[in-house]
Amino acid sequence: MTLIDTHAAVGADRLVVRYRKRTALAGIDLDLGPGVHGLLGPNGAGKSTLMRVLATVTSPTEGSVQVAGVNPASPGRARDARRRLGYLPQAFGFYPRFTVREFVEYFAWLKEVPGPQIPLAVQRAIDRVDLGARADEQLRRLSGGMVRRVGIAQAIVNDPDVLLLDEPTAGLDPEQRLDFRALVRELGVDACVLVSTHLVEDVAVACHDVVLLQDGRLVFTGTPDELVARADTDAPGDTDVERGYTSVLRAARRSPR
Amino acid sequence: MTHALTPDDGWHVSPQLRRAWITGTCADEQAWSVEAHLSECAICRQDVARHLASAVADIAGNSGPRSVRELVDDVHLRLVDLPEQVPLRPASVTRRWRALLGLRQVGLTWAVVLVALLAGATILDLLAGSRLLGGAPPTAASGAAAWFAGGGSWVAAVAPILPVLGVALAYGPGLDPAHEMTAATPVAGLRLVLWRTAGVLLTTVPAALVLELVVAANRQIGSSTPHPTRWLLPALGLTLVVLALGSRVGTAMATAGVASLWVLGVVAPLGTEAAPLLLTDVPPAFWALLAGGAGLVLVLRRDRLDALHSPPHHGGLA
Numbered sequence: 001m002t003l004i005d006t007h008a009a010v011g012a013d014r015l016v017v018r019y020r021k022r023t024a025l026a027g028i029d030l031d032l033g034p035g036v037h038g039l040l041g042p043n044g045a046g047k048s049t050l051m052r053v054l055a056t057v058t059s060p061t062e063g064s065v066q067v068a069g070v071n072p073a074s075p076g077r078a079r080d081a082r083r084r085l086g087y088l089p090q091a092f093g094f095y096p097r098f099t100v101r102e103f104v105e106y107f108a109w110l111k112e113v114p115g116p117q118i119p120l121a122v123q124r125a126i127d128r129v130d131l132g133a134r135a136d137e138q139l140r141r142l143s144g145g146m147v148r149r150v151g152i153a154q155a156i157v158n159d160p161d162v163l164l165l166d167e168p169t170a171g172l173d174p175e176q177r178l179d180f181r182a183l184v185r186e187l188g189v190d191a192c193v194l195v196s197t198h199l200v201e202d203v204a205v206a207c208h209d210v211v212l213l214q215d216g217r218l219v220f221t222g223t224p225d226e227l228v229a230r231a232d233t234d235a236p237g238d239t240d241v242e243r244g245y246t247s248v249l250r251a252a253r254r255s256p257r
Numbered sequence: 258m259t260h261a262l263t264p265d266d267g268w269h270v271s272p273q274l275r276r277a278w279i280t281g282t283c284a285d286e287q288a289w290s291v292e293a294h295l296s297e298c299a300i301c302r303q304d305v306a307r308h309l310a311s312a313v314a315d316i317a318g319n320s321g322p323r324s325v326r327e328l329v330d331d332v333h334l335r336l337v338d339l340p341e342q343v344p345l346r347p348a349s350v351t352r353r354w355r356a357l358l359g360l361r362q363v364g365l366t367w368a369v370v371l372v373a374l375l376a377g378a379t380i381l382d383l384l385a386g387s388r389l390l391g392g393a394p395p396t397a398a399s400g401a402a403a404w405f406a407g408g409g410s411w412v413a414a415v416a417p418i419l420p421v422l423g424v425a426l427a428y429g430p431g432l433d434p435a436h437e438m439t440a441a442t443p444v445a446g447l448r449l450v451l452w453r454t455a456g457v458l459l460t461t462v463p464a465a466l467v468l469e470l471v472v473a474a475n476r477q478i479g480s481s482t483p484h485p486t487r488w489l490l491p492a493l494g495l496t497l498v499v500l501a502l503g504s505r506v507g508t509a510m511a512t513a514g515v516a517s518l519w520v521l522g523v524v525a526p527l528g529t530e531a532a533p534l535l536l537t538d539v540p541p542a543f544w545a546l547l548a549g550g551a552g553l554v555l556v557l558r559r560d561r562l563d564a565l566h567s568p569p570h571h572g573g574l575a
Binding site: 052092132 | 267268269271272273274300303304307433434435436437438439440441442443444445446449509
């Protein structure tokens with residue numbers, strides 16, 4: 001079991017990502033194991049960039065990352081990492097004329113799930129996101145929330161050790177978000193799940209710990225309770241977690257780099 | 258009906274839990290919930306049965322104690338004794354190809370790509386064809402350097418790579434809506450581009466052949482006949498050879514090897530008296546046979562294509 005646990009992890013070592021002149025990530029050190037980790041931060045803080053680097057879609061400008069126990073800098077290692085990876089990007093592009101089953105099956109194949117296991121793996125993934133009844137409908141006939149769930153299904157079809165979900169709750173109604181939290185908690189039992197979201201409440205309920213980014217820097221890591229404890233009494237926010245969130249961001253803005 | 262197969266909460270036994278249950282290493286409460294679930298869920302029962310078989314094959318091997326094997330066979334049989342209950346469609350090769358090429362998605366784009374490739378090959382052929390075969394072929398005595406200098410086409414030397422470049426562009430980040438997700442999968446990169454190229458060429462070559470036959474049947478005396486297949490067949494043959502070799506030695510290695518051989522075949526004659534054999538005298542039938550042979554290898558090795566360098570944890574317990 002220990003062998004498997006080492007795979008259910010992501011890490012970053014002095015990670016810097018620059019797009020031309022703009023610095024998206026300015027030196028991130030991160031070490032996350034199995035469990036559900038919430039990635040919070042204002043727009044433009046670098047959440048999606050961090051997701052993309054961990055998903056091996058973007059390369060670090062400086063520093064390195066570890067994904068599922070390997071450094072994906074070389075093509076061979078990247079392939080090893082990608083086999084154990086599930087990724088739902090923020091801009092989830094899909095093929096409207098594919099059926100749910102075809103789409104998930106296509107990604108099972110791209111992820112090198114062995115041929116004989118594909119039908120069961122696809123059925124399992126579709127069941128887990130509760131789309132069994134719509135499995136043979138085209139994606140264009142599904143609602144936005146259902147399409148998101150198809151995106152989650154393709155991410156989990158290879159039983160990933162590392163699951164990266166970028167704004168997965170966008171477009172889900174409140175009830176679906178409850179189902180989603182339950183699914184994520186279950187996945188987090190044996191995988192390293194990193195969920196980026198702008199909904200602070202999601203993180204408080206569904207995540208074991210919180211990673212907070214601002215301006216490409218890590219300004220907080222800890223449990224949701226620890227985030228609550230950081231709340232100033234005068235901080236804006238409707239809940240304790242939100243007040244903790246805004247307090248940490250204000251403190252980070254004030255402190256010199 | 259789905260609800261007859263699986264409990265409706267959508268929960269299934271995870272691979273890690275399954276592994277722990279099979280080896281008897283999970284906690285009692287977990288084991289109970291797994292067993293309760295298995296009694297309801299045909300999918301997980303099959304899943305467990307499949308992994309049980311491979312786990313025992315790993316542990317016992319073929320020479321394992323007979324009593325253990327018999328016991329496991331018995332358990333296994335009872336677990337998988339559900340032949341028609343799970344109406345799972347097997348992953349068909351046709352659906353895989355259609356998905357790979359985005360056929361359902363880009364019906365029109367697809368037609369445009371096909372026509373563009375066909376037109377490109379035909380135009381190339383008409384421009385260079387007269388010099389290659391139709392007009393005044395360079396004599397052997399003039400040598401390879403003179404053959405190139407005298408209009409022997411450099412385009413022919415790079416022709417096999419052109420469809421690959423076209424496909425890389427057509428399925429790039431700008432045009433493929435799922436590109437971001439695809440880029441995070443192990444197939445992404447050179448291999449995916451080559452598979453798509455093979456798919457594109459496999460449909461273009463027959464179209465080119467039809468075009469040639471139609472033109473040949475209607476051609477007037479004195480006019481030249483285009484031979485688009487002469488450009489497309491080597492590309493198809495080499496692409497399939499790279500994929501077939503790649504299933505054994507890795508795609509990067511296979512590409513480097515085949516590309517080196519091609520360059521050698523084109524460049525080596527420069528010092529000699531002969532025109533480059535690869536570009537002039539190799540009959541289309543050779544490329545067709547090469548493509549057919551490589552295609553056969555790919556069909557025979559189809560199971561290994563997915564499993565190449567697979568980490569052990571896909572296979573079961575190991």
